[in-house]
Amino acid sequence: MSHSPSENPPPPGDLESVMTLEQFIIDRHERFPQATGAFARLLRDVSVAAKIINHNIRRAGILDVLGETGRVNVQDERQKQLDEIADRELERALRRGGECCLIGSEEQPETIPLSPDATAQEQFAVFFDPLDGSTNTDVNASVGTIFSIYTLPEHVDRDDSVHVALRPGAEQVAAGYVAYGSSTMFVFTTGNGVNGFTLDPGIGEFLLTHPDLQIPAARAMYSVNEADIEDFSPELRSFLRWLKQKDPQTGARVRARYIGSFVSDFHRNLLTGGLYMYPATADYPQGKLRLMYEANPMALLVEQAGGRASDGHRRILDLQPEELHQRTPLFIGSAPLIEAAEAFLQGRGAEVEGRG
Structure with missing residues (x-):
C-alpha cells in the first residue's frame, strides 16, 4: 500500500509504533536479498555519516564551516567547507565500518580503494555526492547527500576494481539520499520499494515515517x-x-519550483508529483549531473516509486558508464511527464499535443 506523507502519522510523542532504520532492515530482511549483516551495517555507516553531516549543517551559522575552502574540486567547482566535511565524514564512516572496499565521490578525482572486513561475505562499492546543492548552505537553504551501492565480485584486483564497479545503474543493490531541510530524511531503496525515515534529534535515530512511497502521476510541479x-x-x-x-x-x-539542490527538488516532486530536468545545454552539452552518483541512484529510487528517469532518449539505468565523473542529461519524475518529455525531445511532440 502506498502512503502520502501526511497519512496516518504517529501520534505526537508516541514512538512505540515507529520503526527505526536498523529495525526496518532486520524485520524486512526477507524482502531484501541484500539484507545480510554486512549490508545492514553498511547502511548504518551511511546513516551515521548523515547524522554527523546534519549536525554540522545545523550549526553552520555558529561554527566557522560556511564559505569556501579556497580550493577547486575535480568538477572545476569552488569547494565549500561543508563539501569537504561531508566528504570526509562519509569516507571515515565507510572506512571504519569495514564493509566497503571501494568508494567514489564527487569531491575526489579517482575512486578510493578501502580494505573491507576480511570476514565479510560481500564486497561493496559506494558512490556518493557528499553534499548536493552545497552553494545553498550559505543562504540557509536545503541540501542533501546522494549514495549508490553496488556489490563487487570476490577477489577483485585493487587496480581493476573501478572498472568492475562501473556498471549500469540497473545493477545497483541499493540507493538513496538524505535531505537536510526543515527535518532530516533518509530515503532509500533496495529494489523492493522506497521508504523514508525522519531523524528524531531527541533520540538520534532515523524513524520510519514514509513507508512504501509512490510518486503521484499528476503533473503538480x-x-x-x-x-x-x-x-x-x-x-x-x-x-x-x-x-x-x-x-x-x-x-x-x-x-x-526550483531550489537548485537536486535532492531537494527531487524529494518535493517525489511527494507531490512532477519532474526535474537538467538537460544538455551549450555550456554542458553532455548534461551537468553525474551518472554514477547522482542520476543512477535517483533513477533507481524513482522507478521503485512508480516513476521514470531518462536522458531524453534512453532509460538512465541502462546507460553504461565509462568513467567515474561521467555526466548525463536527466529527466526524472512522474512517468507520464517523462514519457511526454521524451516524445517532444524525439520529435514526436505532436502526438502528445494531440492527446491534450
Missing part, C-alpha cells in the same frame, strides 16, 4: 533552471510550452 532557456533545444522549449498549459480536464496549471 516542474523543476528546471529556466535562466538557461536560450540554450535549450527547440524541442525542449516546445515541451515547456506544452507543460505550462492548463489541464484541459481540470483547469489546473503546473507550478514551477
Whole structure:
C-alpha cells in the first residue's frame, strides 16, 4: 500500500509504533536479498555519516564551516567547507565500518580503494555526492547527500576494481539520499520499494515515517533552471510550452519550483508529483549531473516509486558508464511527464499535443 506523507502519522510523542532504520532492515530482511549483516551495517555507516553531516549543517551559522575552502574540486567547482566535511565524514564512516572496499565521490578525482572486513561475505562499492546543492548552505537553504551501492565480485584486483564497479545503474543493490531541510530524511531503496525515515534529534535515530512511497502521476510541479532557456533545444522549449498549459480536464496549471539542490527538488516532486530536468545545454552539452552518483541512484529510487528517469532518449539505468565523473542529461519524475518529455525531445511532440 502506498502512503502520502501526511497519512496516518504517529501520534505526537508516541514512538512505540515507529520503526527505526536498523529495525526496518532486520524485520524486512526477507524482502531484501541484500539484507545480510554486512549490508545492514553498511547502511548504518551511511546513516551515521548523515547524522554527523546534519549536525554540522545545523550549526553552520555558529561554527566557522560556511564559505569556501579556497580550493577547486575535480568538477572545476569552488569547494565549500561543508563539501569537504561531508566528504570526509562519509569516507571515515565507510572506512571504519569495514564493509566497503571501494568508494567514489564527487569531491575526489579517482575512486578510493578501502580494505573491507576480511570476514565479510560481500564486497561493496559506494558512490556518493557528499553534499548536493552545497552553494545553498550559505543562504540557509536545503541540501542533501546522494549514495549508490553496488556489490563487487570476490577477489577483485585493487587496480581493476573501478572498472568492475562501473556498471549500469540497473545493477545497483541499493540507493538513496538524505535531505537536510526543515527535518532530516533518509530515503532509500533496495529494489523492493522506497521508504523514508525522519531523524528524531531527541533520540538520534532515523524513524520510519514514509513507508512504501509512490510518486503521484499528476503533473503538480516542474523543476528546471529556466535562466538557461536560450540554450535549450527547440524541442525542449516546445515541451515547456506544452507543460505550462492548463489541464484541459481540470483547469489546473503546473507550478514551477526550483531550489537548485537536486535532492531537494527531487524529494518535493517525489511527494507531490512532477519532474526535474537538467538537460544538455551549450555550456554542458553532455548534461551537468553525474551518472554514477547522482542520476543512477535517483533513477533507481524513482522507478521503485512508480516513476521514470531518462536522458531524453534512453532509460538512465541502462546507460553504461565509462568513467567515474561521467555526466548525463536527466529527466526524472512522474512517468507520464517523462514519457511526454521524451516524445517532444524525439520529435514526436505532436502526438502528445494531440492527446491534450
